[in-house]
Amino acid sequence: MVSSAPLRRPRSPSPNNGGEGDDGMTLPEDYKPYIPVAKRRAQMLSQLGSKRDAPSKKVVKTAEELEKEMEEELKEQAEVEERAKEKARRERTLLQAAQEVKERKAKEDADKSAAEREAEKEAVLLAEMERAQKKLASAQELAHGTSYTESLKTSWRPPHYIRNLSEEEHQANRDKFHIITEGDDIPPPIPHFADMKVPKPILEYLKGKGIKKPTPIQIQGIPTAFSGRDMIGIAFTGSGKTLAFTLPAIMQSLEMEAKLPFVRGEGPVGLIICPSRELARQTYEGCQAMCNSLKESGNYPELRSLLCIGGINMSDQQDVLNKGVHIVVATPGRLIDMLDKGKLNANNCKYLCMDEADRMIDMGFEEDVRSIMSHFKYQRQTLLFSATMPRKIQDFAQQSLINPILVNVGRAGAANMDVIQEVEYVKQEAKMVYLLECLQKTPPPVIIFSDNKNEVDDIQEYLLLKGVEAVAIHGSKTQEEREYAIRSFKTGAKDVMVASGVASKGLDFNEIQHVIVYTMPKEIEDYVHEIGRTGRSGKTGIATTFVNMNTSEQTLLDLKYLLMEAKQKIPEFLLSIDDPRAAHGGALKGCPICGGLGHGLQDCPKLQEEQRRKQAATTRYDGGGY
Ligand SMILES: Nc1ncnc2c1ncn2[C@@H]1O[C@H](COP(=O)(O)OP(=O)(O)OP(=O)(O)O)[C@@H](O)[C@H]1O
Numbered sequence: 001m002v003s004s005a006p007l008r009r010p011r012s013p014s015p016n017n018g019g020e021g022d023d024g025m026t027l028p029e030d031y032k033p034y035i036p037v038a039k040r041r042a043q044m045l046s047q048l049g050s051k052r053d054a055p056s057k058k059v060v061k062t063a064e065e066l067e068k069e070m071e072e073e074l075k076e077q078a079e080v081e082e083r084a085k086e087k088a089r090r091e092r093t094l095l096q097a098a099q100e101v102k103e104r105k106a107k108e109d110a111d112k113s114a115a116e117r118e119a120e121k122e123a124v125l126l127a128e129m130e131r132a133q134k135k136l137a138s139a140q141e142l143a144h145g146t147s148y149t150e151s152l153k154t155s156w157r158p159p160h161y162i163r164n165l166s167e168e169e170h171q172a173n174r175d176k177f178h179i180i181t182e183g184d185d186i187p188p189p190i191p192h193f194a195d196m197k198v199p200k201p202i203l204e205y206l207k208g209k210g211i212k213k214p215t216p217i218q219i220q221g222i223p224t225a226f227s228g229r230d231m232i233g234i235a236f237t238g239s240g241k242t243l244a245f246t247l248p249a250i251m252q253s254l255e256m257e258a259k260l261p262f263v264r265g266e267g268p269v270g271l272i273i274c275p276s277r278e279l280a281r282q283t284y285e286g287c288q289a290m291c292n293s294l295k296e297s298g299n300y301p302e303l304r305s306l307l308c309i310g311g312i313n314m315s316d317q318q319d320v321l322n323k324g325v326h327i328v329v330a331t332p333g334r335l336i337d338m339l340d341k342g343k344l345n346a347n348n349c350k351y352l353c354m355d356e357a358d359r360m361i362d363m364g365f366e367e368d369v370r371s372i373m374s375h376f377k378y379q380r381q382t383l384l385f386s387a388t389m390p391r392k393i394q395d396f397a398q399q400s401l402i403n404p405i406l407v408n409v410g411r412a413g414a415a416n417m418d419v420i421q422e423v424e425y426v427k428q429e430a431k432m433v434y435l436l437e438c439l440q441k442t443p444p445p446v447i448i449f450s451d452n453k454n455e456v457d458d459i460q461e462y463l464l465l466k467g468v469e470a471v472a473i474h475g476s477k478t479q480e481e482r483e484y485a486i487r488s489f490k491t492g493a494k495d496v497m498v499a500s501g502v503a504s505k506g507l508d509f510n511e512i513q514h515v516i517v518y519t520m521p522k523e524i525e526d527y528v529h530e531i532g533r534t535g536r537s538g539k540t541g542i543a544t545t546f547v548n549m550n551t552s553e554q555t556l557l558d559l560k561y562l563l564m565e566a567k568q569k570i571p572e573f574l575l576s577i578d579d580p581r582a583a584h585g586g587a588l589k590g591c592p593i594c595g596g597l598g599h600g601l602q603d604c605p606k607l608q609e610e611q612r613r614k615q616a617a618t619t620r621y622d623g624g625g626y
Pocket of ligand 1: 209210211212213214215218235236237238239240241242243386387505506507508532536537
């Protein structure tokens with residue numbers, strides 16, 4: 001038990017007050033005052049001396065005994081004192097060590113570079129965000145705490161001569177193609193389509209399109225997906241990611257169809273979700289072409305794919321639904337509508353892929369994705385692909401996938417090295433006129449980007465006035481206008497397409513010669529996607545970007561680092577912009593939210609925009625907004 005009385009140190013009793021200390025305190029009965037060794041020795045010696053002086057025999061013996069006793073007592077006391085000293089020494093040492101640690105920490109804190117301090121703050125902020133973010137799983141899975149631990153199994157195996165290679169040989173192959181992987185039991189990279197056991201008719205079809213050898217993301221991504229593993233695939237724009245996720249959907253469908261042919265109301269096996277209608281259509285067309293090649297060969301069953309996007313009449317595809325569908329390529333809104341109305345179901349769906357996955361989650365589609373997942377009855381294989389995938393999204397996705405494999409070709413968010421980037425300072429009022437001059441740099445086709453819909457319309461109008469064959473596409477155009485623009489530009493009927501960034505993600509047009517970024521987007525990721533419409537499948541392209549006083553210093557800094565990373569020429573006005581973080585040393589890594597190299601999390605324009613949107617939503621919800 002702990003006494004409530006304050007602890008007091010006993011003191012020698014005062015000769016004046018007998019049993020009381022000099023402060024009047026009552027002392028315990030067995031109290032023995034402390035007498036230093038030297039004083040005690042003197043006292044005992046004098047006691048002994050007086051006894052020795054006495055003549056009796058008995059007294060001499062007593063004196064010897066006394067001396068021995070005294071020696072022992074002195075020895076014992078010396079030991080006690082030595083132990084006390086040792087204890088004090090130890091305590092001093094410990095105290096000193098604690099003090100040293102404290103001082104060292106204070107010094108380290110003072111020495112810490114601004115970059116390191118920023119990194120620590122970022123880690124705290126990210127951890128907070130992570131706690132606030134729910135796993136990417138359906139509401140039922142979250143509610144029931146359902147979590148799968150094993151990846152899905154498929155019947156696909158790499159050929160034996162690939163399996164017989166050692167892990168070192170596989171790694172050497174990855175290194176050769178600059179493929180970086182993370183995860184357990186990573187399937188081997190396979191540098192030839194034939195070794196991937198892709199059906200011959202598809203190989204022939206690909207050959208016809210000039211696709212003879214897999215690109216690095218395909219070398220590692222296709223075997224990973226064929227093996228049933230969840231994966232995050234990151235590779236620069238135009239590097240062939242689409243094939244890396246459509247081919248596995250076809251292989252899974254073939255396997256299921258071979259087991260039991262699909263009938264009305266059944267399917268899909270594979271679901272591919274895209275952030276824009278145009279991208280969904282493009283992916284669907286590629287997928288359907290491969291399915292057709294199988295059917296036309298006569299050696300494989302018919303596989304049916306369905307395009308499920310807003311703005312189109314689904315009854316046109318009724319006949320596919322009537323026969324059972326293997327692969328659905330969709331945008332989230334229309335897909336949810338079809339699932340909710342029971343026109344489609346995900347009961348047999350085993351394969352879920354999100355293209356431009358970071359954008360899907362960014363664009364507020366996160367809840368939509370959860371609601372799509374809630375229609376799945378069984379475990380699925382989930383794949384996420386993008387050219388830009390900031391760390392935060394990668395981490396978030398990793399938590400939501402089952403034993404995932406990360407396949408990375410180049411830094412996530414890095415620009416395609418096949419794009420020659422030219423950045424020019426053009427005053428706002430001079431942009432339109434300079435645009436005409438700029439169009440002379442290359443022959444068509446050319447794409448011009450602006451994030452402002454009105455500006456897109458203005459540019460198109462100006463170009464038409466100047467006799468340039470231009471079409472325009474942005475989110476406020478009708479579906480017919482959007483389709484017309486894409487079709488006429490793809491077929492070469494029109495030379496120039498003026499587009500808003502959102503409408504352009506992932507679009508693959510034939511050999512775009514030149515991309516003009518008329519207005520630099522705030523987020524560097526958007527810029528990476530925009531310039532990535534050229535320089536695709538190994539060809540070189542040019543991107544010209546206009547910047548001026550309206551471009552924030554932050555964005556210019558992101559741009560400067562991106563150019564440096566891609567070993568591009570950096571104009572004088574960009575060189576002169578200093579990075580306040582660089583002055584404090586420390587390696588600059590991409591912002592975890594948007595991947596920009598020129599700023600940290602706290603200055604991230606994307607995060608600020610997200611917070612602004614959330615704030616606006618809360619204000620509206622509170623009824624205080626309007
Ligand atoms: N192995 C290959 N060899 C040559 N060309 C290929 C290969 N794979 C795909 N391609 C072609 O490369 C072009 C770009 O492919 P794709 O659209 O899949 O790129 P991506 O990585 O998805 O780009 P983005 O990030 O912009 O969406 C397409 O025209 C495609 O047909």
